[in-house]
Amino acid sequence: MSLYLSILLFAFASGITPGPNNMMILSSGLNYGIRRSIPHMAGIALGFTFMLLVIGLGMGTLFDRLPILHRIIQVAGVAYMLYLAWKIASAPVQDIQTGNAKPFSFWQAFLFQWVNPKAWVMGTGAFATYTNMDSNIYLQMLIITLIFAITTVPCLLVWVGLGASLQHLLQKPAYQQWFNRIMGVLLVLSIIPILMP
Secondary structure, eight states: OHHHHHHHHHHHHHHHSOOHHHHHHHHHHHHHHHHHHHHHHHHHHHHHHHHHHHIIIIIHHHHHHOHHHHHHHHHHHHHHHHHHHHHHHTOOHHHHHHTOSOOOOHHHHHHHGGGOHHHHHHHHHHHHHHOOTTSOHHHHHHHHHHHHHHHHHHHHHHHHHHHHHTGGGGOSHHHHHHHHHHHHHHHHHHHHHHHOO
8 A cells, every 4th residue: 555655646746846748738728728728638648648558568668678769759759849848938929819829739738748758757767666576567557557647637737727827917918928938948948857867
C-alpha cells in the first residue's frame, strides 16, 4: 500500500509542476476559457495514458536497444516545443478577442505527448523506479499507468482554471500579449531541466 501511495505522490508531483502541457493548458485557459480547452485537456490525458501503456508494453526495451531512437524523438520534441512556444508568444490578441483563434484540438494534444520530453521522463522514470522483476512486470506497469491516469485530469484542471481565472485581469490586449509572450518563454524554459543529464 505504501508503494502505491509513493507512486501517487510521484504522479501528482510530476503532473502538477510546470511543464510543456501545463504551460500550454494555462495559456489555453486564459485565451479560450475552460470549456473550449476541454478537447486539449482530453487529448493530454488520453494521449499520455496511451503513451504510458505503449512504453510499458515494450517501447522502453526498444529504446534500450536503439538509444538513437530516443534521441531522435527528444530532438523532434524540443524542435516542436520551440515552434509551439513561438506560436503562443506571437498569438494575435485580436483573434483571441473575436473568437477566431482555435485552441489545441484533441488529436494535436494527444499526438504531442509523443514528442513531449517531460512526459517521457515521467513515464520511464516511474516505470524504472517503481517496478521490480520479482512480480508481474506488466501488472505493475498497468497499475502505474492507472495511477497517472487518475492524477492527470485534476492537475490539468488546476492549470486551465488558473488560466481562466486570469481572464478578467488581462482584459487589455497589451496585457494578453505580454502574458502570451511570458507563456512562450516559460514553455522554452520548461524544456531545459528535461534536457539536463
